[in-house]
Structure formats: structure tokens, C-alpha cells
Amino acid sequence: MKQEDLFKKLTAHCKEYGYIFQSSEIYDGLSAVYDYGQYGAELKNNIRKYWWDAMVLLNDEIVGIDAAIFMHPAVWKASGHVDAFNDPLIDNKDSKKRYRADVLIEEHIEKLEEKISKEIAKAAKRFGENFDEKMFRQTNKRVLDTAEKIASIKRRYVDASDNGDLAEIRQIIIDCEIADPVSGSRNWTDVRQFNLMFDTKLGSVSEDASKIYLRPETAQGIFVNYMNVQKSGRMKLPFGIAQVGKAFRNEIVARQFIFRMREFEQMEMQYFIRPGDEQGWYEHWKEKRMRWHRALGFDESKFRFHDHDKLAHYAKAATDIEFAFPFGFKEVEGIHSRTDYDLSQHQKYCGRKLQYFDTELNKSYVPYVVETSIGLDRMFFTVIAASWVEEKIKKENGTEDERVVLRLPPALAPVKLAIFPLVKKDGLPEISARIRDELRFDFSCQYEEKDSIGRRYRRQDAIGTPFCITVDHQTKEDETVTIRYRDTMEQERVPVNALREIIGEKVNMKKLLQSL
Numbered sequence: 001m002k003q004e005d006l007f008k009k010l011t012a013h014c015k016e017y018g019y020i021f022q023s024s025e026i027y028d029g030l031s032a033v034y035d036y037g038q039y040g041a042e043l044k045n046n047i048r049k050y051w052w053d054a055m056v057l058l059n060d061e062i063v064g065i066d067a068a069i070f071m072h073p074a075v076w077k078a079s080g081h082v083d084a085f086n087d088p089l090i091d092n093k094d095s096k097k098r099y100r101a102d103v104l105i106e107e108h109i110e111k112l113e114e115k116i117s118k119e120i121a122k123a124a125k126r127f128g129e130n131f132d133e134k135m136f137r138q139t140n141k142r143v144l145d146t147a148e149k150i151a152s153i154k155r156r157y158v159d160a161s162d163n164g165d166l167a168e169i170r171q172i173i174i175d176c177e178i179a180d181p182v183s184g185s186r187n188w189t190d191v192r193q194f195n196l197m198f199d200t201k202l203g204s205v206s207e208d209a210s211k212i213y214l215r216p217e218t219a220q221g222i223f224v225n226y227m228n229v230q231k232s233g234r235m236k237l238p239f240g241i242a243q244v245g246k247a248f249r250n251e252i253v254a255r256q257f258i259f260r261m262r263e264f265e266q267m268e269m270q271y272f273i274r275p276g277d278e279q280g281w282y283e284h285w286k287e288k289r290m291r292w293h294r295a296l297g298f299d300e301s302k303f304r305f306h307d308h309d310k311l312a313h314y315a316k317a318a319t320d321i322e323f324a325f326p327f328g329f330k331e332v333e334g335i336h337s338r339t340d341y342d343l344s345q346h347q348k349y350c351g352r353k354l355q356y357f358d359t360e361l362n363k364s365y366v367p368y369v370v371e372t373s374i375g376l377d378r379m380f381f382t383v384i385a386a387s388w389v390e391e392k393i394k395k396e397n398g399t400e401d402e403r404v405v406l407r408l409p410p411a412l413a414p415v416k417l418a419i420f421p422l423v424k425k426d427g428l429p430e431i432s433a434r435i436r437d438e439l440r441f442d443f444s445c446q447y448e449e450k451d452s453i454g455r456r457y458r459r460q461d462a463i464g465t466p467f468c469i470t471v472d473h474q475t476k477e478d479e480t481v482t483i484r485y486r487d488t489m490e491q492e493r494v495p496v497n498a499l500r501e502i503i504g505e506k507v508n509m510k511k512l513l514q515s516l
Contacts, residue, residue, distance in 0.1 A: 007326035010388055011257050013404065017462050019043065019384070020258060032251060032262045039463060040380070042414030042444065044265075046509075047379055048244055050412065051267045053513055054292055055242045062240035062269065063233055067221025069246060070202065073212050078349035079220050079342060080313055081213075086193040088169055089252050095183035100252050101169050101191045105157055108178050110328055112150050116143050158310045166191040196249045198262075214248035219371065221245070222270045223342045226367075227354055230272075237356060237367060238281065240271040244376065256327055258377045265376040272367040274358065275340065281370045282317055282337045289333060289372050290321055295515045296409045298386040304329060314341035323382045332382050333374035340366040383412060387464065393489070406464030407487055410507040415465040416443040417503055420456050422472040424449050432471045435481070435496060442500055443507060461486055467503055
């Protein structure tokens with residue numbers, strides 16, 4: 001299946017089965033803003049809990065806070081967002097479409113990297129078991145030439161960005177012959193900077209109202225509360241502060257479904273450490289965060305690290321955990337070594353000491369920070385994309401059928417258990433309702449009696465429900481039911497009083513957390 005077709009099927013599936021809707025759809029929608037439906041809200045809550053428990057519950061030295069969205073405007077001046085939170089914007093004169101210049105360049109580099117991958121794949125097929133990929137990369141002229149092009153483009157872009165040379169960024173687009181993805185035109189405007197922050201007014205009378213910003217990240221709420229948390233919690237370095245919350249960015253080009261939105265949710269943790277220890281903790285959190293992703297059981301080849309070529313103004317080192325979305329490998333989570341930049345800036349602007357007294361060293365200093373920052377919405381899309389499967393199955397009469405199934409990790413699934421009466425009579429609906437009422441305190445359950453059993457199974461497969469229970473006439477005789485497993489479609493007869501234990505062992509978040 002073409003990746004573009006897969007992307008369309010995923011977005012259609014999310015709407016059809018109550019995961020994600022276009023915001024204000026009855027008014028033709030609001031660009032790059034989405035609402036989470038009945039199953040989407042549950043899945044989102046479960047992902048949030050998985051992250052929160054992995055951070056706060058499993059780490060004695062990490063605590064959580066919930067900072068306000070509105071903050072004093074000086075916060076964003078100190079953090080550099082007012083002056084430096086910009087993206088390079090470029091327009092195509094023919095299509096009238098607007099793009100981020102850096103994204104155009106990144107996508108061009110990805111195409112060059114795909115050329116290398118295709119050369120390697122062809123060579124591997126030609127040479128078979130004798131193929132040495134490392135040697136091929138080092139000796140093949142086409143691969144070497146393409147790799148040099150990539151390196152040259154990256155060097156030019158990093159230098160241009162560091163120097164604020166917008167003309168050079170445009171020239172890179174011209175030299176690389178990058179065309180407008182819509183029209184194919186190469187008729188570009190000059191590049192200009194675009195600040196991503198939304199602003200609003202705070203005050204009861206418009207003339208007296210002061211200008212404030214909707215926060216573009218949650219991290220600053222942690223930094224300005226660093227001293228409050230450290231003192232009230234008597235925290236000792238190293239320690240971390242975690243937070244989940246909404247952030248807002250006026251993206252130039254918000255596209256690719258929920259991957260890039262103007263209103264989104266972040267899950268961030270700032271880990272405060274002794275200066276000089278940052279590299280060790282940076283590597284520690286890289287490994288720990290990748291383990292969190294892989295614990296979900298998805299194809300490990302779809303996750304990778306990607307080190308930044310251009311570092312943010314606050315960073316000493318930075319890497320992304322990327323996932324292979326239908327539109328290529330893209331960032332899901334970032335791990336950054338932020339040095340003491342943020343606390344030092346706030347100390348400078350607020351005029352108060354934000355230092356930590358180290359009793360072991362007998363001195364005070366501004367701590368360094370290692371950050372982990374993951375987009376909850378992007379993680380949501382990662383889970384959907386990694387779980388969605390369209391497969392052919394053989395029926396008993398030898399014919400083939402198709403089913404679409406979301407192989408969601410059971411602990412994250414919005415519905416854990418669906419209960420069906422075989423028919424809508426003979427007391428079976430009442431027995432089914434009783435079982436649901438007994439189990440609903442332990443699991444998210446759904447009762448369904450409409451359509452044939454086969455149709456009900458298919459619907460629950462598409463929702464991602466890991467277990468279905470069918471109540472039939474035998475249930476009335478011996479208090480047993482048929483349990484059907486989503487992934488294998490196997491069925492077995494089990495006692496009603498064993499359901500809580502059987503299902504609980506599979507869907508409990510505890511098991512997932514223990515694997516970390």
C-alpha cells in the first residue's frame with residue numbers, strides 16, 4: 001500500500017470509529033485544530049497515564065506539577081521566546097502556498113537519504129548474504145556523492161541559521177531545485193521570520209489590558225516553579241519535575257493530521273542535575289525514554305534516534321526519538337541537554353537567586369537540566385499508526401475475508417472488554433448486562449447487541465478492543481462464556497467468575513510499567 005493511501009485510511013478510520021474529529025466540523029472546521037472523540041479521549045488518557053506513572057510513580061526523585069497556561073510576559077522574554085521563537089517562512093508566488101523553509105530543506109534531505117537506502121536495498125538483493133553494507137557505503141560512488149550532497153546542505157543550513165542569514169536559506173532552496181509540493185513551481189519569495197506565539201489581552205478594560213501569551217511550551221512553567229518545588233519538597237539533586245499540559249503555536253503550515261497542530265498537549269520532564277554530570281544523564285534519559293516506547297511492543301525498526309544538526313539556543317546536545325509515520329520518520333520525543341540557560345535567564349530577569357546549595361560540595365550553583373519532551377498528540381498518532389492493520393483472513397468455507405484491526409497495547413485500549421448476548425431474547429441480554437455491571441468497576445466495558453456476532457466482532461476489532469465475551473444459552477446452564485481474543489481471533493470457553501482474573505492479567509497497566 002502506498003504511504004499516502006495508508007495516511008488517508010488512518011485519518012478516515014479515526015473519524016469513523018470515534019477517535020478524532022475535525023474541530024467545529026459543522027462550520028467547515030478550523031484548520032489544524034482537532035477534537036478527540038469518545039474512544040480518542042480514553043486512549044489519550046491511557047497514554048497520558050502510562051507516561052505519568054513511568055515518570056512520577058516509578059521514580060522517587062521525580063514529582064509532578066500543573067502550571068497555569070497564562071504566565072507573566074517577562075517569562076517569555078527571559079526564555080528567549082519573544083525574540084527568538086521564530087520559524088523561517090517562505091511563499092510560492094504561483095501556488096500562493098506558504099511553507100516553513102527549514103521543513104522544505106529537511107524533506108529534500110529525506111529524499112536524498114531515500115535514494116541511498118534504495119541503492120543499498122538493490123545492492124543487498126544483488127549480493128545476498130555476501131553484502132557488506134558498511135563497505136558499500138564507503139566505496140559506492142553514487143552513495144558517496146549523495147552523502148556529500150546531504151552533508152553540504154546540512155552545513156550550509158546550520159551556518160545560515162546560526163548567522164540569521166535568511167537570504168542564504170532561500171539560496172539553498174534555489175540551489176537544491178526544491179519545488180512547491182502542490183504546483184511544482186520554483187518561484188519562491190524571500191524568506192522571513194515568523195514568531196509562533198499567540199498573544200492575547202489580560203484585563204477587564206481593553207485600554208488597561210496587558211499583552212500576555214498563550215504558552216508555546218510547558219517547560220517554562222516548570223522552571224519558574226523550580227525553587228518552589230525544591231524547597232517545599234526538600235528535593236535533593238538530582239531530581240525532576242514533570243508536567244502534562246496544553247501548549248499553543250501559530251504554526252505556519254499545520255498539516256499531517258494531528259502531527260502538527262496549533263493547540264496540542266505536551267508531556268515534559270525537566271531533570272535538574274549538578275553541572276558536569278549532564279552528559280551521563282543525557283545518555284541515561286535517551287536510553288530510558290527509548291525503552292518506554294519499545295515496551296509497547298511495536299516494531300522496533302520503526303523507532304530511531306536522530307541527533308540535531310542545528311542546536312537550539314539553550315542546548316548543549318539534542319536528539320529526537322523518531323517514528324516511521326506514513327509520511328516518513330518524524331519526531332515524537334526530544335531529549336535535550338539544556339545546560340543552566342533557563343534558570344540563569346530567569347534569575348537574571350526576576351532578580352532573585354535560583355540556586356541550589358550543594359551540601360556535599362558546600363557551595364551554591366545554578367543546576368543544569370536534561371529535558372525529555374514528548375507530544376501527547378504525536379504519541380497518540382504513533383500508537384494508532386503502529387497498531388492499524390488491514391489483513392485477509394480465511395473463512396471456514398475456504399473463501400477470504402478482510403478485517404481492519406487496531407492492535408492497540410491492551411493497557412492503552414479505550415475499551416478493554418465488549419460483552420455480547422448471542423440473541424436479544426431468552427434472558428441473554430440480562431445476563432450480559434449483569435456481567436458488564438460486575439466488571440465495569442475493573443475495566444472499561446461495552447455492551448452491544450445490534451447486528452450479527454460477526455459484525456460485532458469486526459466493529460470491536462476496528463475500535464481496538466482486545467477481548468469480546470459472548471453470552472449464549474449454555475451460559476444459563478453452567479455459567480460459562482466464550483472469550484474471543486482480538487489479535488488471534490481464537491476463542492475459548494471460560495467460567496464467568498474467571499473473567500476478572502483472565503482479562504486483568506492482560507490489560508493491567510502494572511504489567512506494562514513492570515517491563516520498564
